[in-house]
Amino acid sequence: MIFYQLFLYLFITCGSGSDWVSDWMNPIQSQFRDESRRNTNGDIKSFNEDAGQAASAKSYSPDSPILPKEITFRSPGNELSTASLKMKLEETLQNAKTLAESLKTQITELVNREKSLKEAVVNGRFGVSTLTVSTVNQVPRSYIIRDGHWSLCNGMIQIPVTAQGSQTNLFSELFNEPRCIGREVSTIQDPCVFNSVIKYEIVPTHRALEYAEEDYLCLKPAFNKTLERYMSVTKQVMNETCKEGVIRSLAENVVECGIRVLSEYSFYPFRSSAAASLPLEYCNEKDGSCKLITAWHISNITIENYEFLKNEHSFKKYFINTGPYIEHVI
Incomplete structure (x- = not known):
């Protein structure tokens, strides 16, 4: 009986006190839940940061064998940029190569055209040429x-006369080419006129007390870009390489022509289709002629060649004159 009353009392007491207990415990429970939530989030964040730092330290460690792979970052944009740059460089190099080949071809064509004009001038092809040869200590x-x-x-060479307007008559045809006022005699090519030279130092065929190689020249009519030289060869080599030229010793050439020779050509082209194939833009003299000056300085020390497709008054003035000034210039 007593137990039953005690139980009933507790039950009533708990039922009646549940409201103030709940009111008193709710703030504590809420504060506890908020604190737990903050601690939990802080622990998670701290764990993530620590984990990231640990992973970073592991990735960038000098002792790590995968260091190069980890620190090399390549995005698709960078790869495309590198490929594009490489393609542009290759295209630029190809264009430069093509341009160089084109320039080389054009230069070769220009050299060949100039050479064809020179050959026509010195041979009077597709027109008529006059020539004045000047050598040291000789009359031109x-x-x-x-x-x-x-x-x-x-005598004297009369240059062509260009008739103008009403002055054109039957006699003008007689003066459209250069004429010799005096006596004109057929002859061979002047022995002092040549367009290329090969120099040989020939080994003597007979023994002597003093050994000295002899200097010979191969004088050719065709133009050549370079001056060739053969040292310590036999006369057989000279004969084989100078089939299209004239062989002359250096001493003979000095006696006959001196050490300097100046050849001045004036070419008057015909008005024909054949002459039009030549680069006549060089024929810019007032009378329509082409000027070609070739000059040589040949001695036992040096061989020098000069060529001008124009009229060089200053060059002609001092080239033949002897004296210390010309020796210094040459």
């Missing part, structure tokens, strides 16, 4: 060249 000589045939003019 004048020639007229027509289609490879030489004529010595013992």
Whole structure:
């Protein structure tokens, strides 16, 4: 009986006190839940940061064998940029190569055209050429060249006269080519006129007390870009390589022509389709002629060649004159 009353009392007491207990415990429980939530989030964040730092330290460790792979970052954009740059460089190099080949071809064509004009001038092809040859300590000589045939003019050469307007008459045809006022004699090519030279140092065929190689020249009519030289060769080599030229010793050449020779050509082209194939833009003289000056300085010390497709008054003025000034210039 007593137990039953005690139980009933506790039950009533708990039922009646549940409201104030709940009111008193709710703030504590809420504060506890908030604190637990903050601690939990802080622990998670701290764990993530620590984990990231640990992973970073592991990735960038000098002792790590995968260091190069980890620190090399390549994005698809960088790969495309590198490929594009490489393609542009290859295209630029290819364009430069193509341009160089084109320039080389154009230069070769220009050199060949100039060479064809020079050959026509010195041989009187597709027109008529006059030539004045000046050598050291000799009187200048004048020639007229027509289609490879030489004529010595013992007198004065009259240049062509260009008729204008009403002055044109039957006699003007007689003066459209250079003429010799005097005596014109057929002759061979002047021995002092040549367009390329090969120098040989020939080994003597007979023994002597003093050994000295002999100097010979191969004088060729064709133009050559370079001056060739053969040292310590036999006469057989000279004969084989100078089949299209004239062989002359250096001493003979000095006696006959001196050490300096100046050849001045004036070429008057015909008005024909054949002459039009030449680069006649060089024929810019007032009378429509082409000027070609070739000069040589040949001695036992040096060989020098000069060529001008124009009229060089200053060069002609001092080239033949002797003296210390010319020796210094040459």
